[in-house]
Amino acid sequence: MKQKIKVVAAVIIADGKVLVGQREKGRILEDRWEFPGGKVNSGETLQAALKREIQEELGDQLSISERVFETAVIEHEFATIELTLFYAKLLSYNLQLHAHTKLKWVFPNELAQLDWIPGNVPLVKRLIKNLKKEGKLR
Ligand SMILES: Nc1nc2c([nH]c(=O)n2[C@H]2C[C@H](O)[C@@H](COP(=O)(O)OP(=O)(O)OP(=O)(O)O)O2)c(=O)[nH]1
Secondary structure, three states, rough: OOOEEEEEEEEEEEEEEEEEEEEOOOOOOOOEEEOOOEEEEOOOOOHHHHHHHHHHOOOOOOEEEEOOOOOOEEEEOEEEEEEEEEEEEEEOOOOOOEEEEEEEEOOHHHOOOEOOOOHHHHHHHHHHHHOOOEEEEE
């Protein structure tokens, strides 16, 4: 059976845009775009894992709010990913490149054009709808 991996990632919003990252070369799914985040360690809460990952990847502190939607299951060849996305805001602004080639801020109507991790595409479509709801982009 394929390995199941719990992953948590952040939909970081500022000034009406969402922060996305292009995975560094040499990592699984290199060059694809993703929401910054990573694997949850055993015994760690999703929120603690997300804060740790954002500190490691971007060198930044995060304020986490609600889940974007329920945990999604993404089938990759190498594993089954259980991905939970949270809305979040940056509390610092270092945006270091420890896991990404590029980071960029994207308006919701441009999100669908990125070369996403394949399983992310339906999630991005749902996210775009969600972002149109009142208050989400502030
Ligand atoms: N961060 C992130 N990972 C995602 C997304 N969608 C998706 O399928 N994944 C997958 C890709 C990876 O197989 C896994 C995340 O693991 P990772 O390799 O980024 O993990 P990590 O930062 O803990 O790093 P590592 O030390 O194991 O390299 O989840 C997403 O939007 N963001």
